[in-house]
Amino acid sequence: MICWLRNGRAVFALLPFAALVFESPAANAQDGVGTNTYSVGVGGSVGIRPKYEGSKEYEAYGFPLILPKLGGDASAFAGRVKFRGIDDVRIRAFDAGGFEIGPLAGYVFGRDEDDGDKLLGLGKVDDGLVLGAYAGYRLGIVMFDVSYHQIVTGNDDGYQIRAGAEVESYIAPGVKGVARVGTTFADDNYMDSYFGVNAVQASNSVAGLPVYDAGSGIKDVHFGLATVIDLTDRWKLRAGGKYARLLKDAADSPVIETKDQFSAIVGLSYRFDFQR
Numbered sequence: 001m002i003c004w005l006r007n008g009r010a011v012f013a014l015l016p017f018a019a020l021v022f023e024s025p026a027a028n029a030q031d032g033v034g035t036n037t038y039s040v041g042v043g044g045s046v047g048i049r050p051k052y053e054g055s056k057e058y059e060a061y062g063f064p065l066i067l068p069k070l071g072g073d074a075s076a077f078a079g080r081v082k083f084r085g086i087d088d089v090r091i092r093a094f095d096a097g098g099f100e101i102g103p104l105a106g107y108v109f110g111r112d113e114d115d116g117d118k119l120l121g122l123g124k125v126d127d128g129l130v131l132g133a134y135a136g137y138r139l140g141i142v143m144f145d146v147s148y149h150q151i152v153t154g155n156d157d158g159y160q161i162r163a164g165a166e167v168e169s170y171i172a173p174g175v176k177g178v179a180r181v182g183t184t185f186a187d188d189n190y191m192d193s194y195f196g197v198n199a200v201q202a203s204n205s206v207a208g209l210p211v212y213d214a215g216s217g218i219k220d221v222h223f224g225l226a227t228v229i230d231l232t233d234r235w236k237l238r239a240g241g242k243y244a245r246l247l248k249d250a251a252d253s254p255v256i257e258t259k260d261q262f263s264a265i266v267g268l269s270y271r272f273d274f275q276r
Contacts, residue, residue, distance in 0.1 A: 043236075052194075087108045106129075111266065132136055142166070158192075182222055182223075183220065189215045195249060222245070226240030245259055
């Protein structure tokens with residue numbers, strides 16, 4: 001289970017694949033977790049993000065984590081789940097010859113009218129549950145992948161397709177670095193919800209925004225850096241940052257305050273081991 005706070009409200013989401021989010025075979029081997037041991041990671045993370053896509057103002061959010069890992073290194077589940085963000089928790093269901101595929105789940109933040117002056121009168125976009133799938137191919141230390149993210153709850157039923165490349169490697173004993181570059185395609189429904197202004201919204205807009213039809217297309221390009229540090233055999237520190245540049249119809253939307261979007265997160269967890 002993952003819980004986070006946004007604008008003073010607690011939001012809970014059951015992510016089906018959160019059980020193994022922060023574990024990997026390499027880390028387990030270093031930690032000495034055996035096949036007859038299971039562990040639970042307990043900790044929390046805090047981050048900052050734009051109040052909405054295109055906002056120049058930022059908000060803080062946080063979420064505690066309870067992360068069980070079952071079966072030890074030899075388990076079929078060991079190291080198969082990766083946390084790419086609140087909206088992208090994925091499980092590797094099949095892999096062979098460098099190829100891997102699997103489902104993903106997550107949660108996407110909506111927006112409120114009071115998140116920015118340009119949004120007053122436009123109404124609310126609900127938060128939503130995300131379901132989808134991904135496929136990737138690993139070539140050495142580089143992973144090339146594409147993923148599909150469908151919003152299945154709330155008042156937005158749009159989807160995004162992300163493609164990119166990621167490099168993951170230990171840069172020092174107990175210190176793993178990750179670098180990623182990618183781009184995002186969004187469909188008409190997603191673009192209309194977050195960047196469009198229909199006739200009713202234009203007539204209600206306090207800022208006097210014009211009608212704007214945001215069509216499907218490439219929404220952004222992004223670059224991120226992250227690190228996982230083994231502080232001890234039980235304590236882990238995780239930190240990461242991401243920069244995204246809005247493009248095309250997203251960048252030209254009248255609701256946008258800035259095309260440049262930054263986010264960052266830092267987390268700390270402690271692992272408890274239990275013998276079976």
